[in-house]
Amino acid sequence: xxxxxxxxxxxxxxxxxxxxxxxxxxxxxxxxxxxxxxxxxxxxxxxxxxxxxxxxxxxxxxxxxxxxxxxxxxxxxxxxxxxxxxxxxxxxxxxxxxxxxxxxxxxxxxxxxxxxxxxxxxxxxxxxxxxxxxxxx
Amino acid sequence: xxxxxxxxxxxxxxxxxxxxxxxxxxxxxxxxxxxxxxxxxxxxxxxxxxxxxxxxxxxxxxxxxxxxxxxxxxxxxxxxxxxxxxxxxxxxxxxxxxxxxxxxxxxxxxxxxxxxxxxxxxxxxxxxxxxxxxxxx
DNA sequence: TTATCAATTTGTAACGATTACAACTTGATA
DNA sequence: TATCAAGTTGTAATCGTTACAAATTGATAA
Numbered sequence: 001x002x003x004x005x006x007x008x009x010x011x012x013x014x015x016x017x018x019x020x021x022x023x024x025x026x027x028x029x030x031x032x033x034x035x036x037x038x039x040x041x042x043x044x045x046x047x048x049x050x051x052x053x054x055x056x057x058x059x060x061x062x063x064x065x066x067x068x069x070x071x072x073x074x075x076x077x078x079x080x081x082x083x084x085x086x087x088x089x090x091x092x093x094x095x096x097x098x099x100x101x102x103x104x105x106x107x108x109x110x111x112x113x114x115x116x117x118x119x120x121x122x123x124x125x126x127x128x129x130x131x132x133x134x135x136x137x
Numbered sequence: 138x139x140x141x142x143x144x145x146x147x148x149x150x151x152x153x154x155x156x157x158x159x160x161x162x163x164x165x166x167x168x169x170x171x172x173x174x175x176x177x178x179x180x181x182x183x184x185x186x187x188x189x190x191x192x193x194x195x196x197x198x199x200x201x202x203x204x205x206x207x208x209x210x211x212x213x214x215x216x217x218x219x220x221x222x223x224x225x226x227x228x229x230x231x232x233x234x235x236x237x238x239x240x241x242x243x244x245x246x247x248x249x250x251x252x253x254x255x256x257x258x259x260x261x262x263x264x265x266x267x268x269x270x271x272x273x274x
Numbered sequence: 275t276t277a278t279c280a281a282t283t284t285g286t287a288a289c290g291a292t293t294a295c296a297a298c299t300t301g302a303t304a
Numbered sequence: 305t306a307t308c309a310a311g312t313t314g315t316a317a318t319c320g321t322t323a324c325a326a327a328t329t330g331a332t333a334a
Binding site: 275276277278279280281282283284285286287288289290291292293294295296297298299300301302303304 | 309
């Protein structure tokens, strides 16, 4: 069944699969619009009435430490989260506030200036107006 | 003299050149290590004893609106500022916490997925260990 | 000069996302 | 069924940033 599947996935990544952790990871996988802690908390609070916002923070921190999620700081007011840990870019539309993923050719970015540096993480944040909003204005 | 030079520069960018604004812009130009509001405030407070931290915030907001400075949100705890508004990447060393600038070939990043999008701003944040720290460990 | 008015600066209070922390709960093991 | 570590919860504290109202400045006109 589903929960065992997610449970095994968490266990395989060194995370004890509690009910809360399974539900939060499941939510992240199914909601790819880069939700905030607030969004995740509100969405799951109906299923898990005892859920605490601290648990959401703790759980996401564990996910990041274990490498199965990443933080997206494209907003300066709140952090967003993504279960897709491949290197990819994020575009934020200043009009509809939607965040789009886009592919990036990692090799082409790695600058000559960083050739002797160890790079563990790469974040690319682009800002502007998306195709949909351009056409609607 | 210097102050007229900066004053003219601000005026040419639609910014009324107050004493505070001139000093803050001058500081940004001369201190390229991407200072925080706290750093700027502490550095200038000795020259301008009446300086308020709110003024530093206000001034930087004006600079960004007028396009002569940019915010660097490479830290999740505090915002840093840069008077270099060319598109370029920032690398943060997790060991010494220094932030390095690096050149980026803008064209090579612009993804096929964004071809119908208007992109106004591009931020690239890399994280890892710098050359110096690697050699010292 | 003096009056006027808008722009700028200042200090304090409020805000809000995040973290610290202690108490409580859970679940595995013996 | 006792024990103990790990996980969860709620509250309080932290701290960078913003809101706001009062004070100051500087340009302009009478």
